[in-house]
Amino acid sequence: MATQHSRSVARLMMAPAVVLLLGWMLVPLTMTLYFSFKKYLPLRGGDLGWVGFDNYVRFVSSSSFWPAVQATLVIVGGVLVITVILGILLAMLLDQPMWGQGVVRILVIAPFFVMPTVSALVWKNMFMDPVNGLLAHLWRFFGAEPISWLSEASMTSIVMIVSWQWLPFATLILLTAIQSLDSEQLEASEMDGAPVLKRFYHIILPHLGRAITIVILIQTIFLLSIFAEIFVTTGGAFGTRTLTYMIFQRVLESQNVGLGSAGGVYAIILANIVAIFLMRIVGKNLDA
Amino acid sequence: MGRIQLKSVTKSFGDVEVIPPLDLTIEDGEFTVFVGPSGCGKSTLLRLIAGLEDMTSGSIDIDGADATDVPPAKRGLAMVFQSYALYPHMTVRKNIAFPLRMAKQDQAEIDKRVEGAASVLNLTDYLDRRPGQLSGGQRQRVAIGRAIVREPAAFLFDEPLSNLDAALRVGMRLEISELHERLATTMIYVTHDQVEAMTMADKIVVLQAGVIEQVGSPLELYRTPRNLFVAGFIGSPKMNFIEGPEAEKLGAQTIGIRPEHIAVSESEGDWSGVVSVSEHLGSDTFFHVHETGLAETITVRADGEVSFRHGDRIYLTPRSDVIHRFDAKGLRFE
Numbered sequence: 001m002a003t004q005h006s007r008s009v010a011r012l013m014m015a016p017a018v019v020l021l022l023g024w025m026l027v028p029l030t031m032t033l034y035f036s037f038k039k040y041l042p043l044r045g046g047d048l049g050w051v052g053f054d055n056y057v058r059f060v061s062s063s064s065f066w067p068a069v070q071a072t073l074v075i076v077g078g079v080l081v082i083t084v085i086l087g088i089l090l091a092m093l094l095d096q097p098m099w100g101q102g103v104v105r106i107l108v109i110a111p112f113f114v115m116p117t118v119s120a121l122v123w124k125n126m127f128m129d130p131v132n133g134l135l136a137h138l139w140r141f142f143g144a145e146p147i148s149w150l151s152e153a154s155m156t157s158i159v160m161i162v163s164w165q166w167l168p169f170a171t172l173i174l175l176t177a178i179q180s181l182d183s184e185q186l187e188a189s190e191m192d193g194a195p196v197l198k199r200f201y202h203i204i205l206p207h208l209g210r211a212i213t214i215v216i217l218i219q220t221i222f223l224l225s226i227f228a229e230i231f232v233t234t235g236g237a238f239g240t241r242t243l244t245y246m247i248f249q250r251v252l253e254s255q256n257v258g259l260g261s262a263g264g265v266y267a268i269i270l271a272n273i274v275a276i277f278l279m280r281i282v283g284k285n286l287d288a
Numbered sequence: 289m290g291r292i293q294l295k296s297v298t299k300s301f302g303d304v305e306v307i308p309p310l311d312l313t314i315e316d317g318e319f320t321v322f323v324g325p326s327g328c329g330k331s332t333l334l335r336l337i338a339g340l341e342d343m344t345s346g347s348i349d350i351d352g353a354d355a356t357d358v359p360p361a362k363r364g365l366a367m368v369f370q371s372y373a374l375y376p377h378m379t380v381r382k383n384i385a386f387p388l389r390m391a392k393q394d395q396a397e398i399d400k401r402v403e404g405a406a407s408v409l410n411l412t413d414y415l416d417r418r419p420g421q422l423s424g425g426q427r428q429r430v431a432i433g434r435a436i437v438r439e440p441a442a443f444l445f446d447e448p449l450s451n452l453d454a455a456l457r458v459g460m461r462l463e464i465s466e467l468h469e470r471l472a473t474t475m476i477y478v479t480h481d482q483v484e485a486m487t488m489a490d491k492i493v494v495l496q497a498g499v500i501e502q503v504g505s506p507l508e509l510y511r512t513p514r515n516l517f518v519a520g521f522i523g524s525p526k527m528n529f530i531e532g533p534e535a536e537k538l539g540a541q542t543i544g545i546r547p548e549h550i551a552v553s554e555s556e557g558d559w560s561g562v563v564s565v566s567e568h569l570g571s572d573t574f575f576h577v578h579e580t581g582l583a584e585t586i587t588v589r590a591d592g593e594v595s596f597r598h599g600d601r602i603y604l605t606p607r608s609d610v611i612h613r614f615d616a617k618g619l620r621f622e
Contacts, residue, residue, distance in 0.1 A: 182371060182373060184369045184370070184371050184373035185373045185374075185375060187340050187360075187367075187369070187373065188367065188369055188373035188375075188434075189375070189386070189390075190340070190360050190361060191338060191339075191340070191360045191361060191365070191366065191367050192361070192386050192387035192390055192434070192438075193361035193387055193390040193391055194361075194386075194390045195361075198390065202375070202386070203375060206375075206377040207376075207377070209377070
């Protein structure tokens with residue numbers, strides 16, 4: 001009886017949190033679905049009635065849809081490659097015993113604490129400005145013509161900014177993984193005659209497998225929805241319009257809530273496909 | 289083939305000298321055990337021989353060639369670690385084959401040697417499992433397998449049995465001894481357990497605080513320990529040490545008598561005392577005797593059939609020919 005009682009009390013006490021979470025998720029989701037089937041133009045007549053799948057068809061058939069998907073994938077893929085590779089190298093570097101280890105580690109994590117908007121603005125104005133930016137000075141120092149980063153190499157610039165923000169996260173997770181590696185395993189492989197690079201490939205990299213999948217999974221979820229970095233730098237111009245940014249433009253710039261909502265539903269589907277795909281990989285990796 | 293010679297080897301970590309100058313020769317084919325209490329520098333010494341630690345000064349010769357600056361992989365030694373250090377993402381087969389793959393042997397040769405090692409160690413049925421699916425004893429055997437496929441000049445064992453339960457430990461002890469008989473390769477074995485040292489070794493090296501206290505065969509150490517430390521460390525239960533008038537009678541600062549060299553009687557004897565605890569092992573019985581006026585506790589080993597109980601007064605007679613005498617410095621003299 002006691003367990004029966006405590007179980008129902010537990011349910012009662014969990015209820016507020018569950019209801020809040022459900023509402024948090026369900027209300028916006030239902031509203032998005034609701035609006036995606038309507039022609040709704042707030043400044044041009046308001047709610048103009050149901051239109052079926054019109055919005056969905058229009059969103060996909062827009063000439064900017066496929067380029068947006070491509071831009072999204074390039075940014076996500078580029079950032080993942082850079083953060084994972086540099087993250088592994090940095091983690092191995094930080095794992096070495098050195099003077100001031102604690103301070104260095106905090107400094108490495110620091111970029112993660114800077115708000116995306118702020119860091120993107122700092123990059124845009126202090127580093128990538130073609131006249132006064134640090135990179136422009138560097139280029140001129142070597143006698144080269146400064147690049148106007150955000151217009152000439154817009155995609156590269158955004159990948160650089162976002163990578164800089166996410167590198168600390170990857171480094172941190174990979175560092176904890178490296179620290180959990182049994183040093184006797186490395187010594188054993190050293191005695192077995194494996195030189196440094198082979199030790200990395202045969203011992204360290206497999207040990208990091210799990211941590212790498214987790215980094216990829218978490219980062220993908222967040223990177224699919226980056227927005228601020230694009231908003232304050234290129235504003236979606238020069239081929240940097242991602243799916244998220246396109247939805248924003250449909251809703252706020254064209255004031256077409258219905259069309260934007262349909263885009264939102266596509267984004268949900270895309271995120272879920274990626275999530276299922278990743279969960280499978282992670283699941284396999286975690287079982288082994 | 290596997291003669292290892294250490295010449296005035298020292299090791300310091302910062303200002304702390306863990307191993308003061310030390311000389312030691314390990315003959316080819318010998319089973320040498322380094323034994324000592326924890327923190328005595330025995331593992332450090334093994335790691336110096338393996339090349340995993342750099343010597344502060346001194347030199348090491350392996351097979352007559354100077355190996356002081358030779359990297360671990362090139363010394364021709366194989367090591368079995370305390371944690372086994374198996375590679376968790378590789379199957380048993382790949383674990384054992386790893387050193388051969390690193391040495392770029394051809395696949396046919398690798399297969400042959402892995403199969404050979406597996407059959408010697410009874411691992412044939414487990415070759416396609418991963419270390420995580422094996423028991424402690426099996427993992428231990430994989431670690432040994434990975435060492436023997438390399439056909440090294442010498443094997444180094446770093447407390448390999450300390451993670452096993454008591455029954456398995458006895459079994460593995462035998463297996464390692466048999467392996468040594470079969471391969472006749474030099475083996476260096478580190479342990480803090482004097483029973484392992486006594487049962488397996490051809491030669492025991494007793495270490496304390498980085499200093500070699502005595503080197504000798506198990507029975508030499510048992511019969512003629514050089515000093516109090518070795519006398520107390522080798523043998524189980526520990527030797528009884530007696531100071532005071534009883535020792536002065538024999539002209540010594542301290543005398544030592546092993547528990548198995550004291551006869552027990554309920555009516556007469558040289559010494560008397562009261563039994564505090566008796567431990568019955570079946571084959572033997574150990575009595576811890578108090579109130580003897582000689583030392584706080586005298587431990588006595590008697591036959592399993594002898595049964596005295598807590599509080600009984602008993603009489604003890606030491607065998608006079610096996611009493612060890614020690615001078616003021618703790619050194620044994622005849």
